[in-house]
Amino acid sequence: MRAALIEAPGKVTVTTVPDPAPGPREVVVDVAACGLCGTDLHILRGEFAPTLPVVPGHEFAGVVVEVGRDVTEVSAGDAVAVDPSLYCHECRSCRAGRGNLCDRWNAIGVSVPGGAAEFAVAPVANCVRLPDHVDVRDAALIEPLACAVRGYDVLSRSPLGANVLIYGSGTMGLMMLELAKRTGAASVDILDINPERLATARTLGVSRAAARADEFDRPEGWEFVVDATGNAAAIQDGLGRVAKGGTFLQFGVADYATTATIEPYRIYNQEITITGSMAVLHSFERATALFASGVLDPSVFISDRIPLEEYPRALDRFAAGRGRKIVVEP
Known part of the structure; x- marks a missing residue:
């Protein structure tokens, strides 16, 4: 073959x-x-x-x-x-x-x-x-959707009305956008330096789309920040955008050498959670059901x-x- x-x-x-x-x-x-x-x-x-x-x-x-x-x-x-x-x-x-x-x-x-x-x-x-x-x-999309479902399992304590910021509007960022819209987010903002991908995010109904978070007026930060890029600069910026009591999800695959700096006192004082989501876990069948229902x-x-x-x-x-x-x- x-x-x-x-x-x-x-x-x-x-x-x-x-x-x-x-x-x-x-x-x-x-x-x-x-x-x-x-x-x-x-x-x-x-x-x-x-x-x-x-x-x-x-x-x-x-x-x-x-x-x-x-x-x-x-x-x-x-x-x-x-x-x-x-x-x-x-x-x-x-x-x-x-x-x-x-x-x-x-x-x-x-x-x-x-x-x-x-x-x-x-x-x-x-x-x-x-x-x-x-x-x-079309069903090749189910595996990445299963990864996104797993990501939202990690964010399972997400309250209704949360504000979400996603770095990256490639396939995974867009899937996280679609799931956030369906899990009660008050707003979903997305960042990408690729204008074509931002245009797709707008087509899917993102709240706001931009190349830099500074273009958004949200000094208090976002309750949920998701990195779907694996890019060191995006990760570092995202860590600083988490609101008090919020969560940063490392969802994108970074290379082994990528590093980022954290501020331990801020994590303690503002009760910030930093977590990750790795591949698929108990989510493939649910992703298949969501896909069949027309979620994407x-x-x-x-x-x-x-x-x-x-x-x-x-x-x-x-x-x-x-x-x-x-x-x-x-």
Whole structure:
């Protein structure tokens, strides 16, 4: 089969690899669409070097074409979205129900072959059947939506009428915007230096959109500040925008070397919470239900649909900040 392959840091090709075969409790998925994500860029840059070479792609959906001998939950012909998370189910975090913090955490498309290919293997437990009315080509959006749902689980003490500030209006920032609107936020403001992405935020009904927080008149700060960029400057600025008693959520994926400075006395004196949200946790099925209910408009979120053979170009386009969600359709 044809697949994208990140062979070494900075080197990605489209090549032929062996067809996958399912284990007893696995299925083979004919990939309909696979989304590109910042994590793919981290892999390409060698930050997960021990996993290379690897077929990337952890945001994907498709149709089951083969099942392992012990699989009864799905059948060939079923359309599914795939949760890429792979947990050991043995470590302390897993036993505590925090599989996303697994000591041996792995993921399809990160440490094992993923969905940037004609076919991909997944445990049946990771497959969520899609309702008939959901276009499987749009369902690559479910995995990032599941991450956003997990982010709002972390912010579960959010009171009605909170004011929210989001750094970044890429796919994840826009998903956080859509969820904030539906969880009783009084206002949702968004920041981005990319005018095209700010225009999309305005289309989705953001309260205010700007390149810098100083353009907003809110000296008291925001009850909830979400970084969806992983950018050091954005993170540092956001930490200073949290209102008294508020929460800062680190949602964007920063590289390992990124640092920020905190003011311990302010955190103590103003009872500020700083927390994080890592990937998917008990949220994939809920994200699928939300997606099926129409919480997102795929035509707004997906800007580019690119054939598999152009995967390297798609990564370049994504890295340049062009478009919104880019999906590869094998």
